[in-house]
Amino acid sequence: MAGQRELHDHFFKEAKRNGFRSRAAYKLSEIDDKRKIFSKGDAVLDLGAAPGSWLQVASKRVGKKGVVIGVDLQEIDAFDDTQIHTLVCDVNELTSDMLHEASDVTEFDVIMSDMAPKTTGNRTIDHHGSMRLCHRAIDLSATLLKPDGHLLMKLLEGEAYPELLSRAGECFKIAKGFKPKASRAISTELFLVCKHRKVHIPVPEQVAPSPPTGGW
């Protein structure tokens, strides 16, 4: 698999040379070049954002009028770029109030997730961990993503993928897998690009919007 190793090293070196925090930047760039996810002025929520290369790519692509918020279990080193905001949080605990505190934005044009579970080396366990994170991203899309907005998710392929794809198809007009060049061919990593959120999609109870606080 010398070719794959060379490809991996190539993107790693390119990322360093161009000031990206990880080679994952090239996966997102290719996905957006081919599937057109971002528009100028978009508000973007990045789930599992550390160390931050997707934040760097997204912020460039949405331009100065856009805003990008990254959420991760780990602290994300600050950016000079003032349109990027970050929040330390488990996405399973994330609420719109927390997002409001971090940036004032609680409705997004794009939600993206590069989240991965802590890998165990067991393909089945890792696959199901990845599926749980993807279902959480769809849950959050029900309340945080604008109708007609887009959701991009990384996943590890396996037996429960068809069920995820079918759920994504119920919530979005288009849901299709994509494998960028920077994803090694040997890995089961795949990206699911979901475009144009349908207006009415089921809202899971745990992410229902918080009731308004304060009096009239």
Ligand SMILES: C[S@@+](CC[C@H](N)C(=O)[O-])C[C@H]1O[C@@H](n2cnc3c(N)ncnc32)[C@H](O)[C@@H]1O
């Ligand atoms: C592959 S890295 C993301 C790389 C990032 N897209 C970039 O370009 O720099 C996956 C991240 O998902 C985060 N993550 C995994 N589970 C999470 C969870 N439940 N809540 C928040 N972040 C999570 C991990 O902490 C890790 O930083």
